[in-house]
Amino acid sequence: MKQIAIGKMFTYFYTESKEIEGCALDDRLDNFRIEIRELLKKYDMELGESWTTFFGLEKFSITNCEKCDQLMMNRDKNPAGLNDSELNADINMVILDGGESDNKLLCEECLPFTHRWGHSS
């Protein structure tokens, strides 16, 4: 039975508002897409769709876990998280929940399980 395999791959990078507002970011992303299409061809794959969305690091309390470096959102400071846009539905695979424990910012995987935002809580 013939099937189609559709995969998701998330990327992230840090940028500045001025790069977003200018065309430098468009050029950077266009060049990336050209190169990724060439790479995918080697594996008989196609780039189905891609999009980029931006989140203010301070606004959403996004940082890296101090233990494992995973992107995380400090839910102690931002208990509401992201809005419920469809575009944000998979973001929790990239930006884990997290919080503060013993003066360290830790993702849900590294927090003690008794912490409100700990993985097992």
Ligand SMILES: [Zn+2]
């Ligand atoms: Zn972690």
